Amino acid sequence: MYRILHREDLTPNTHLLRIDAPAVARKAQAGQFVIVMIDEVGERIPLTIADWDRAEGSITVVFMEVGKTTQKLATLHAGDSLHAFIGPLGKPTEIENVGTVACVAGGFAIAVIMPIARALREAGNRIISIMGFRNKDLVFWEDELMAVSDELIVTTDDGSYGRKGLVTEPLRELLETNKDVKRVIAIGPTVMMKFASRTTEPFGVKTIVSLNPIMVDGTGMCGCCRVEVGGKTRFTCVDGPDFDGHLVDWDLLITRQSIYLDEEKRTLDIWSKQQVGVTGCSII
Amino acid sequence: MTEKIKINLNRVSMPKQEPEVRAHNFNEVAQGYTLEMAMEEAIRCIQCKKRPCVPGCPVDIDIPGFIQAIKDGDMPEAVRIMKDKNALPGICGRVCPQETQCEEVCTLAKKGAPIAIGRLERFVADWERKAPDSAVSRGGGRGGFSLPTGRINSPLPFNKSAGKKGSPEGSPRRVAVVGSGPAGLTAAAELAKMGHQVTLFEALHVPGGVLVYGIPEFRLPKEIVREEVEYVKSLGVDLRLNSVIGKIETVDELLAEGYDAVFLGTGAGLPMFLNCPGENLNGIYSANEFLTRTNLMKSYLFPEYDTPIKRSKRVAVIGGGNVAMDSARCALRLGAEEVYIVYRRSRKELPARLEEVENAEEEGIVFKFLTNPKRFIGNDQGWVTGMECYEMELGEPDESGRRRPIIKTGSEFIIDVDMVIVALGTTPNPLIPSTTDGLETTRRGTVVADEETGKTVKDRVWAGGDVVTGAATVISAMGAAKRAAADIDAYLRGL
Ligand SMILES: Cc1cc2nc3c(=O)[nH]c(=O)nc-3n(C[C@H](O)[C@H](O)[C@H](O)COP(=O)(O)OP(=O)(O)OC[C@H]3O[C@@H](n4cnc5c(N)ncnc54)[C@H](O)[C@@H]3O)c2cc1C
Ligand SMILES: Cc1cc2nc3c(=O)[nH]c(=O)nc-3n(C[C@H](O)[C@H](O)[C@H](O)COP(=O)(O)OP(=O)(O)OC[C@H]3O[C@@H](n4cnc5c(N)ncnc54)[C@H](O)[C@@H]3O)c2cc1C
Ligand code: SF4
Ligand code: SF4
Ligand code: FES
Numbered sequence: 063m064y065r066i067l068h069r070e071d072l073t074p075n076t077h078l079l080r081i082d083a084p085a086v087a088r089k090a091q092a093g094q095f096v097i098v099m100i101d102e103v104g105e106r107i108p109l110t111i112a113d114w115d116r117a118e119g120s121i122t123v124v125f126m127e128v129g130k131t132t133q134k135l136a137t138l139h140a141g142d143s144l145h146a147f148i149g150p151l152g153k154p155t156e157i158e159n160v161g162t163v164a165c166v167a168g169g170f171a172i173a174v175i176m177p178i179a180r181a182l183r184e185a186g187n188r189i190i191s192i193m194g195f196r197n198k199d200l201v202f203w204e205d206e207l208m209a210v211s212d213e214l215i216v217t218t219d220d221g222s223y224g225r226k227g228l229v230t231e232p233l234r235e236l237l238e239t240n241k242d243v244k245r246v247i248a249i250g251p252t253v254m255m256k257f258a259s260r261t262t263e264p265f266g267v268k269t270i271v272s273l274n275p276i277m278v279d280g281t282g283m284c285g286c287c288r289v290e291v292g293g294k295t296r297f298t299c300v301d302g303p304d305f306d307g308h309l310v311d312w313d314l315l316i317t318r319q320s321i322y323l324d325e326e327k328r329t330l331d332i333w334s335k336q337q338v339g340v341t342g343c344s345i346i
Numbered sequence: 347m348t349e350k351i352k353i354n355l356n357r358v359s360m361p362k363q364e365p366e367v368r369a370h371n372f373n374e375v376a377q378g379y380t381l382e383m384a385m386e387e388a389i390r391c392i393q394c395k396k397r398p399c400v401p402g403c404p405v406d407i408d409i410p411g412f413i414q415a416i417k418d419g420d421m422p423e424a425v426r427i428m429k430d431k432n433a434l435p436g437i438c439g440r441v442c443p444q445e446t447q448c449e450e451v452c453t454l455a456k457k458g459a460p461i462a463i464g465r466l467e468r469f470v471a472d473w474e475r476k477a478p479d480s481a482v483s484r485g486g487g488r489g490g491f492s493l494p495t496g497r498i499n500s501p502l503p504f505n506k507s508a509g510k511k512g513s514p515e516g517s518p519r520r521v522a523v524v525g526s527g528p529a530g531l532t533a534a535a536e537l538a539k540m541g542h543q544v545t546l547f548e549a550l551h552v553p554g555g556v557l558v559y560g561i562p563e564f565r566l567p568k569e570i571v572r573e574e575v576e577y578v579k580s581l582g583v584d585l586r587l588n589s590v591i592g593k594i595e596t597v598d599e600l601l602a603e604g605y606d607a608v609f610l611g612t613g614a615g616l617p618m619f620l621n622c623p624g625e626n627l628n629g630i631y632s633a634n635e636f637l638t639r640t641n642l643m644k645s646y647l648f649p650e651y652d653t654p655i656k657r658s659k660r661v662a663v664i665g666g667g668n669v670a671m672d673s674a675r676c677a678l679r680l681g682a683e684e685v686y687i688v689y690r691r692s693r694k695e696l697p698a699r700l701e702e703v704e705n706a707e708e709e710g711i712v713f714k715f716l717t718n719p720k721r722f723i724g725n726d727q728g729w730v731t732g733m734e735c736y737e738m739e740l741g742e743p744d745e746s747g748r749r750r751p752i753i754k755t756g757s758e759f760i761i762d763v764d765m766v767i768v769a770l771g772t773t774p775n776p777l778i779p780s781t782t783d784g785l786e787t788t789r790r791g792t793v794v795a796d797e798e799t800g801k802t803v804k805d806r807v808w809a810g811g812d813v814v815t816g817a818a819t820v821i822s823a824m825g826a827a828k829r830a831a832a833d834i835d836a837y838l839r840g841l
Contacts, residue, residue, distance in 0.1 A: 085589070085594050085595070086594065088594075089593065089594060089595075099551060103644075103650065103651045103652055104652050105643070105652040105653045106551075106643070106653075130652060131652060145551065146551040146587070146588050147588060148549070148551070148588045148589075148590060149590075149593070149594075150593055150594075151590070151593060278635060278638055278639060278643070278653075279549075279550065279638065281549050281590055281615075281775065281777070282615070282616055282775050282776075282777065283559075283615040283616065283617070283634055283638070283775065284617070284632060284634045284635035284638050285617045285619070285631075285632035285634060285635055286631075286632075286635045288626055289626075290626060295619065295621075295625070295626060300777065313728075314626055314728070317628060317727070317728035318626070318628060318728075320628070321628050321629075321656070322654045322656075325648065325649075325654035326654065328649060329648070329649040329652060329654070332649055
């Protein structure tokens, strides 16, 4: 069993968990992920390692509530335990000194780009970060990301905070004005990564994305996570999750992410109804 | 003058769930012999002096011996003889391809009615499981037998009393066993009984390897695997789940951190695809994914269990081995109306266990022999809707000795399907070779190890099972693990 040491709500639907997993903490590197199972009947879901503390023996993950498993995960508190916690999986992000790197993140991915930005900076790069949210209420970790960046741009879709618009606009301006940007790291929702890659392509700036297909084992055994990169089939869990965004077949990834939409909706509906019952009881 | 023995050629059949019924549930298909049936079958054995059946078994079970014990009604003795050589009889009795092993060489096979050795083995294992607190399972008492403590070359499998006794002189040696499939479980149990301190690392959250993630409940109830694993743990084996070696720790780190030897039983878990157009369409699964979702994650019980699986109407399974049969029969049980097995050779070359081919046919699975896919066809939403296939014919034998399938030109035709399961076989996962210094692998990705001892070219590292042979059988993986355990023991005693 893997105990939750600490929980924090970063926004109403984005949560942080620090989990007791010394063996994983010993090896974790920026860009890797873990597979989490809440209980015996649970799904195995991948979550990126947002931070680690080798001395304490803990791993931090940050997740956004989307379906049943992440909503169920959001009901857990410090002191609760997870059924399974497997990692560190996937290849670490390549950390090298290229000069200036733009780190672009959307939503929950602010947390997962943190260790990458930090490592890149420690390797001597200048870091320009761009973080995007839907609105002001969802903004988190502005100071934290600033602490590992040389420059920071915040956007919201509705303009309620920072610049109005999508992250791709400041990204394009940056590439137009700053010829030193030698690499872009883009992490977030699939559509955001797709358009960030489209934006950088004409500039010929290498763009690394962290893909998030549906997974089962996370060790290269099932082939569920296969994506096409440069016309070749690759397994995200062992060949990635980082890939060259200019070579990814985005539409295939988006299609494959929708395989279980009906089932996900069904199981979430059943679960939500049960939750209403549960809260109802506890109020009485 | 030899007296003519009267031979009874009426093989006692095993009760099974009716095909129409079992096609809709995941309960075990074959129900096992009753004591009367087992006796009746055992009596048919003519106790051949030359014991031709024994060399047919990769772990050398004293087959006439345990059958005689059944005849005598001495079940504890039958269990003792069985467990002397085989750790997992409840599993092997159910999944061994007996018709190409022990039963193939039974004297009565020539008359078309070999003794049902596998069924009898299963009966003995099930008898022991059901016997509450059986003296045999505690390794002493009632049967009045005593077993020699583990010695090299007579590794004394699965005698519980031999447990932690018989430690080699000096401090116990530490062995890391990687992978908890049949190979890893066997190696861990053998080494623990020899008195060594064994840690068993498993990547998944459940131990058992293919026995839990691949082979379905209706062929091998998971409860049986769970009990066998509990037994291995009871020998003092420290099981660490959720531990991917190569990630959480490398083999070299294990060796540096105080393990004296490492046994690799990591199987052949990497699925192969056809590399033909459309293979990544929605609705096209590797057999590993389909079976892992269904069996390991129990998605046949969705939404009670959280992991979903698609339930489709017309399913094509590509391949002809056990994996293909299992996939097809799972798809049927998940509600498919039409399930095809698409195989590029003919019936004669099917590599699956005969019993499972027959079961599949009875359940209504349709075999399309001499057929091979050319490409997959999808709709606008990216879901598979059809499969274009070639007709094949058989040419000259290839290096495997089987006749090579050749495409008939202009023979293309389309099968309408809404799900495809690719069951073409697997190769070892490159994770361990790629993170370990000095391990030699073949072009097929298998780890090079001595056939007799399991020793790899790397100092203090042994390997056995599918990771060495490529996808094979449960019993061959166990045989290899036993030989490796004996060699590891010899090495550790020399330290
Ligand atoms: C390598 C990797 C790292 C990840 N890291 C994080 C992380 O750090 N934090 C985090 O919040 N999420 C992360 N994800 C995504 C996370 O795994 C999914 O959000 C989660 O599996 C959804 O499970 P669910 O049961 O709650 O939702 P589901 O019911 O499975 O899905 C609900 C909705 O989310 C979509 N969805 C399902 N799976 C994914 C997916 N893998 N990616 C994107 N959308 C999906 C579905 O299409 C559906 O619309 C990561 C995914 C991968 C592959
Ligand atoms: C669907 C299916 C049906 C089959 N049916 C039959 C049958 O009827 N009869 C028969 O005799 N054989 C059958 N087989 C073949 C048989 O199951 C295998 O030959 C046998 O399981 C091989 O045993 P193994 O211990 O070598 O490997 P596996 O059973 O594959 O076990 C390997 C274990 O190692 C773990 N592992 C891998 N890498 C790592 C790592 N880096 N760190 C930690 N752990 C790791 C895996 O998770 C797994 O648990 C079938 C196979 C399949 C897939
Ligand atoms: S273990 Fe397999 S090969 Fe050996 S006797 Fe039993 S069924 Fe036959
Ligand atoms: S070969 Fe057949 S008949 Fe002869 S001893 Fe073995 S099982 Fe019995
Ligand atoms: S998640 Fe199974 S192979 Fe990647």
